[in-house]
Amino acid sequence: MANPDLTDELELLKARIMRALDESSIPNDETLNLIEEYLVKLGGEFETKMEAWKIHRADYFEWKRPVLYFKLIRHPGGLRRQTWGIDFDTDKVSLLSEGVIPQSKPYKVEKDATEIVNAILSGAEHPCVIRRGELIAINPRNIPELTDAPMQTIEGRSKRLRARIMELMKPHPEFELTRYRSMIAYRRSRT
16 A cells, blocks of 8 residues: 555655646746655666656656756766656656667857858848847858757867857957847947
């Protein structure tokens, strides 16, 4: 027979988690800690050694009540992407899919950087150029080579792209480097 104290505790924990996910489908650190606690109370390890603490390594979340889907990249024996689901109605944690991530091809920033700079200078449309009044922000998320890779690779590629854009913009003093949220941006110089 199940421990009634543990059952009540699990139900309260699930209610807190689901409320938090209803408010924001991307869990913050506090919600991730609650999910980890919930997974530990369920029994800790699941299929293919999904340990509770690994929820903090997830790089994608999707909340479709009552299931939280998340993706992990695992390294043992090669780079693998796993999709997991936590069903809060049935208290089941399942590995839904797993695939090998092919080695990322080298990313050459020159073409994208040149296209983005040309769009800034000419006023042309570009999927990565966002115009906000006098600000021109660069959001590289619309470049598949930058977003379809492991997080560390994405960060390195984004950094190289930003550096190359800034280098290509240096000969254009009519544009001043600034920031817009977490993105680099330009505005016409006021001098």
